[in-house]
Amino acid sequence: MKYVLHLILILTCSLNLTMTQSSLGAEKNEFKPTGLQLYYGNDSEVLKRLQQKMRKGQVVIIELRGLSQNQIAEIVKNARKAGTKVIAYISIGELSQLEKANFEQFLKEKKIPTSLDSMILSKNEAFQSWHIDVSEKPWREFLKQKVRHIYKQNVDGLFLDAVDTCDLYITRKEWEIKRRAQSVKAMISLIRLIKAFSPEKFIMQNRGLNLIGKSVFVGDATGTFISGLDLAHAHPNNPDGLLWTGAYAHSSAWIASKERDMIQIRKNGFTSVFTLGYADTNVSRKQFFQNSRAAGFIPAWGSSNTKLHEELTQNTVAE
Template identity: 30%
Template sequence: MKSKLNNAAKRSAVSLALTLLTVGLAQNSGGVPETSVSQALKRTITIGGDLKQWDGLPQYKVILSNGVPSVPVGSSGYFSLAYDDSNLYVLGVFDQPRDTVKAVLKSDAGEWWNDDVMELYLRTQPFVSAPADLHFAVNPAGERFKAYTATTDYKSVGRIEDNRWVLELALPLNSATLPAVKAGDVWGLKVGREHQKAAEFPIWPVGGDFSSPNNYGYLAFTEQPATASALATEITAKLGKSLAGSPLESRLSDIGSYSVYYGNQAADVEKLLNYDLAIVQPSTVNAEQLKMLHDNGTRVVAYMTIGELDRNNAAAPTVDPSWILGENKNWGSQFIDASQPGWQKIVADQAAKLKKQGFDGFFLDTLDTADLYPKIAPGLVKIVQDLRATYPDAVIVQNRGFALLNQTAPSIDAVMYESFSSSYNFDKKTYGNVNGDPSFVEALSKRGLKVLALDYAQPEQQDLITRDYQRAKSFGFVPYVSTINLDKVYEANP
């Protein structure tokens, strides 16, 4: 398996690439929590004017960290919201000494997250199965950043004061980016703040990872103030009737164990009989071994890379060089433009060959390429959806690809969360703890999608392996642990 970090999600001074979410999600079996609901009251604001215009509007604290666990950070901050027929108005107020504020980058900066920033994420249709995310980022000086954001066509005013910085935004409604709104409308909302000096990166409503698609709260547009409990009840009802809350069917709903093995030792292949599901390289098992596993009731799915080109891929000579986007130095493979029809045909041909060999389905790897090259995301989604349409009874497992998961979830049976609780450091060549943020998958898990946790450790690291199993099970995920090369079959089940 191969994982990439989303460049847009990297945060200076953050050593944890994945974080643990320890408070309730906006979508959960008990309904939408009151703390995940905000409201915008109808009021016209002249941004850059007297801040007393904001008096009386609800204030929502941005204090829960993206650390492990998610806890209040040391620097306080809040936001408020208002709207009229023309604009959505946003106020952000963040405590920070003037001499520590970093606001030096210009609008076209690529890695703008190295400034102090307020980030705003909106979903104007939160109740569809795959809501689109609109991202806005502004530094304390009011500089609106272009890279990885929806637009800079809105107004912003920043003020850096002695012990805080203040941002006001006016985002046009009924525009190319945002629709018109009326009282009673509900959007999805997430607000983050970056404090570089303190290395604090809190997020409203529940903390967690900035790039998670599933740690949103809600924004209710109201004429008059409403109680949080009333709004939460109303939104819960809407969610229950929507595609975003509808059940997901999984052909793997009954499995309690799985393994991943890419070696070629007959003794290890026999160990796969102990598992309900085996994920293998096509060359791992021969026809006789595949029959043995099937006779045992073990379902077997074959590895396919759809976002990268491996060096040993038989189709490599037919790949147009213009499809190559870059190199994955950890694995010596190449990132591929999955939006190319030629590449999609290569994947389809490989899938047909695997099904003819008798595999039960496909394990789809390298969808995280979309994090590095967002333009190929529609192509990767199309590949997954086309495989489901072509093979309606096949088992399809997706490795990570969290940015695409809301779109692909109806077409797959399980998502693998690689490096959920432990991982391998390619630079240091060591194994160690990580704390993956379950919000990437937990809401979909509660709707029926199976989640497989894959972690990495040496066989003698029993404490690490035990932690991996216990942590995965605590979230209802199915655990497995192996070496980074997946060339051993572990039988540990703490």
């Protein structure tokens, strides 16, 4: 009898856990993403086409910098009518040239003695930006201030860029393994902190595929494992969306394993998976859409990652 009662207790706990995870998934996915559009520019004609193409279930990523208050308000208004979510770009792992002066002013106003140079790991020459150590408290406070400012524009969420700066932490030779792990953990906690800041907002993570599994290996030939985002399972502060930028442009055992992870993530339904392909990479437009659709991912296609401020992305092979 005692054994039977023990078995019933185990089954009841298991059922409650399953129901809790299911309810979390249902809550996070009340909005069902069906499409993706990116545009970082401010051309009035392109913005007009962007709004004309808005559809129910679409997620639209825009860069607020360069847009007027009236432009932002109109985009948000038309998005609400269409059933589209508008989310704003923010880089959490890199400091852009345009933001450098703002961050330096922030440090000065807050009388923070930490120098900017001590927080910078390296320069991204392609985009003239700097990789930042997100474990630094001043950077995290600066980002929180930016998030508050962005949310005043009534957007539906955030697009977290440069999450893949964590890859530099993982292999940084100058740091001991313990120190590397500290910054990787900081990136994970930062993503969840931003989600927790306004839980109703739609948060999409760009890149950072090393973080999406149950664990993250930090090191070289030897190292240590730390807990990852584990997007395949429920967590109240995990991102709502994951963007695989440059999808299918390269192949390797690591990429194949990450694609398997993303397929499972998509199937479990707690985080939606999006793909972004480019014409100037090694994958054809047709193959990109075929692969994305077969995996159940939500695709968008552009000519180049340097043209996102000039043109809209496309959502079909024939578009």
